Amino acid sequence: MSWIVVEARPDGGASLHELADDADVPGMPILPLEVVSRVEVPEADLPAELAAREASHPRWVLDDTAARYPALLAAGVGLERCHDLRLCHAILRMSAACAGSVLATSPPGPWDAPPDHDAWHEPDEVAAIPTLFDAVDEAGDGVGVSPVGGPAGVDEPPDLLAELALQLDAVAGSAGPGGLRLLLAAESTGALIAAEIAHDGLPWDVAEHDRVLTALLGPRPAPGRRPAVLEELATRVRTTLDAPDLNPDSQPHLLQALRRAGLDVASTSRYEISAQRHPVVEPLLAYKKLARLLSANGWTWLDTWVHDGRYRPDYVVGGVVTGRWASRGSGALQLPAQVRSAVRADPGWALVVADAAQLEPRVLAAMSGDGAMAAAARGADLYQGLVDAGAVATRKEAKIGMLGAIYGGTTGVSGAVMPRLSAAFPRAIGLVESAARAGERGEVVSTWLGRSSPPPGERWWAARAAGTGEGADPADAADARRRARDWGRFTRNFVVQGTAAEWALCWLAALRRRLRDLPGRPHLVYFLHDEVVVHSPVEVAPVVADAVRAAAGEAGRLLFGDGPVEFPLDVSVVDSYDKAG
Template identity: 65%
Template sequence: MTYLVLVDDPTRPGAVVVHEVTDAGELVASVGVTAAELPGLVAAREAQRPRWVWDDTARRYPPLLAAGVQVARCHDLRLCHAVLRRSARCQDSALARAAPGPWDGPRPDGQHAQAATLFDDAPSSGEVTELDPLTELRLQLAAVAGSTAPGRLRLLLAAESTGALIAAEMRHDGMPWSTEVHDELLTRLLGERPRHGGRPPRLAALAEQVRAALDQPALNLDSQPDLLRGLRSAGLDVASTRTHEIRALVHPAVGPLLEYKKLARLLSANGWTWMEAWVRHGRYRPDYVPGGVVTGRWATSGGGALQLPASIRAAVRADPGWKLVVADAAQLEPRVLAAMSGDRAMAAAGREADLYQGVVDAGIVHTREQAKYAMLGAIYGATTGPSAVLMPQLARAYPRAVELVEAAARDGERGAVVSTWLGRSSPAPGPVWGAAVQAAVSEDAEADAVRDARRHRRDWGRFTRNFVVQGTAAEWALCWMAALRRRLREIEGRPHLVFFLHDEVMVHTPTGAAALVADAVREAAAEAGRLLFGSSAVEFTLDVSVVDAYDEAG
């Protein structure tokens, strides 16, 4: 394989040097080009199917897309460094053992920092240091070659890097969006947009109903402290203004207050101001952050693409003569757990389009709701409620699957690192966890300290239990998208991905190619299953819809 490594030319601002490197890290040739010349060079070399290597896809790829140039493959050094730096599969590599350096810090533009998770330490904001992509590539290649699972790690790095390409392409193309429909939806739900600020009519009316029910005419519903004081002043026993607490109350203010909170959230998160900021020329272009969550899931740094409410999805509309192909993987995480564990009984349940119904049909539980509670409880570590009650039945029926997550939880509770199927490893517990556990084992430990330690251990065990499944599901989804992207490039009319949400994709396609795209989506899912799990008996079932608008998808 040929790697073409982009390195900033320190002697010419904006120019780059492209180094041709073998898969053994040996330098073959180098050429310098200006920023204006780079797209032409990239387009010319694409016919040879190299793997482009650069510091950040989010930095390097958008200018190429703007110039009309797409690449098939890349190696995103920063994303791959984050995986290899932490992976237990290559923990003895020079890359893993090195002191923190410039590749460990935030991106130079300050964006796309990885989202923190339970017990994470705050990232440092050290000075930006000049990067050395050529040396970093060699370190990464050596780390993979010397790892305990080089094949899996290569697949993970390729999928992670392709995900970065897809994120940039989706932002470049944008999701088709009708501002007219969006405005109609907002007007129907909220009333006419106020001309000079203030609340829309529907919100204003609901606010008056709440104030009247609480007998507090000056109450500010948009201030959580004021609202909390107002509820308590009315004799309501609440610890917060969270929806689940308010819903449990019996009072005339409850109904209008819940409706107010829902509509106020819509106005702030996806209202007229949001639409003006994020939708341009009929396209919605959010900022995706591949690998933005520690499990490998994506995040967003702007636009809220991962939280589009159902109430505005009708605004996502295909262009005239085009369709949206929307597909989501049914019960992805339970299916991934079955494949990881090799639990044939659970795989058999997954042969049903609805895995939860398959659990019922196997006689494990009585209702689909019970099956869902039990399965999600196993993955997320529920210790109370319906999930905990049903866990013994699930453990008897699917011992290998349950033991896999139980073992991950035990590892987490003793402070060990766990890994996904392809090799992304969890962070070690932070100082809060360590201090709590240390305090509990001291000779003069108090009962409160012991309880805190047990709680921290259980919390981290739930995190590691979920990490191995959610992280592997994220790997499957990346492979699914990568396989789909490759197939879409072979279909006439340029169908293209426009949306991704954990286990759901959306393709914007010419109407005449919609059936081919739907087939490609299904074929890509099957390929992703084979790439990760070989000849596993688990079937990754999809719900696929060909629609004119997002809200029509099944």
């Protein structure tokens, strides 16, 4: 076996050597060739901005970035670019653009198996993440370097270069090779970024978080006890409902007590309760709000997820069917506004917080080529632009109408505004309507770069068969229609949400590259669908803010060329996250 040796350079890059199998190089991380290879990827059809770099920079081919890269980072090695075979395989298997390829038509193989997280970590080891030296020591029997898809030593290790060849073939023969290449590059860079964010961590002020909790809930109680403020609210709820033994955390009992007290509710949801006029509403809603804070982001969360002043989100790149990232364990994508003041830059550092304004409607305008909507999106406020264009009367109508168009809203204000939007912006609305109709027929839809939606499952087709035709039971027919509409809402949203996710990935990747050129090592510390946070030395922060904007422009050009749609950002330089925006 030959080995690739990755050697950290002082400038933060890495160099590599190929070694004989008995080589022993103390202090250097070593990976077997089957796990990581340096490969030059053909650059045909890449946008010019990428192609120039593609020619001169190596792209590391990894079987699974999430499994390999943390150890590299721990050893002080950063990779500039990679091709993640696992993530790219998943995209290409599903993509309608290469449905006829060998890759897509082969029976399921090891690259289709879900990643085995247990194989990455040795729970009994002191270090949660195995070091590369562990991998080398145990490589002889496969432990620690087990490939994706099967127990070590049982299956043949997947052949990385063979898989790469299949993937490149699938792309080259596809209907949209340029888009897919960009998508695969962006997805893979996302995998690098997710690991880098986990490595660096989001700076977190535990004392400030504790202050917030104490101010809202009272001092931290003994384990198993309610904080004083919550207990007080619970008592008020019990008294008001005349239910002395009520546990307000129990939905069935709470619903029972509410109905007995005369409230007209069918559930205990905040929405229903807030519509009632009753003295219990105020303390109960306050209770629910604070109980949520305590259970989701209270002291237990703090103890579990924040260490040494850093919160380390565990992102799952490609974890959502649309291409959005998911997260694992700590609710990284649901940090409530209440605790954002605890996200605090280190002394001498700042947070550069940026979010893309009305990203999804802008993406829809760009991908549909709707000139009228693009013109309305010229300013910083797209919704006001729709009003100024005369399409709708108020900004509120514009917002609800656009969200309805993207999410599939048909009732209320949303449904009422749709005909006017459709008349004013026929291509944009036509695109989402067409995606909805395709989904209702059970067809696959695709994003701008070529990520495809999953087809409906067996139950969907069975329900459709049962509900279609002359003699169908009316109940079956109604069920089939409902399922069709539901799936149409999913595919309608898929094309927009998925393309927005692609824009965001390109934005992240472009930003990361720009940050590498700046002094002081400003680095990404958080990502949330259409928002990024960069931790930066204070004196570099203004340049970082420029880089974030420039990266947004680059993302727009990468996806849509020099089209008319702009992607403005709201950028803030702050010392804590709550001050952004």
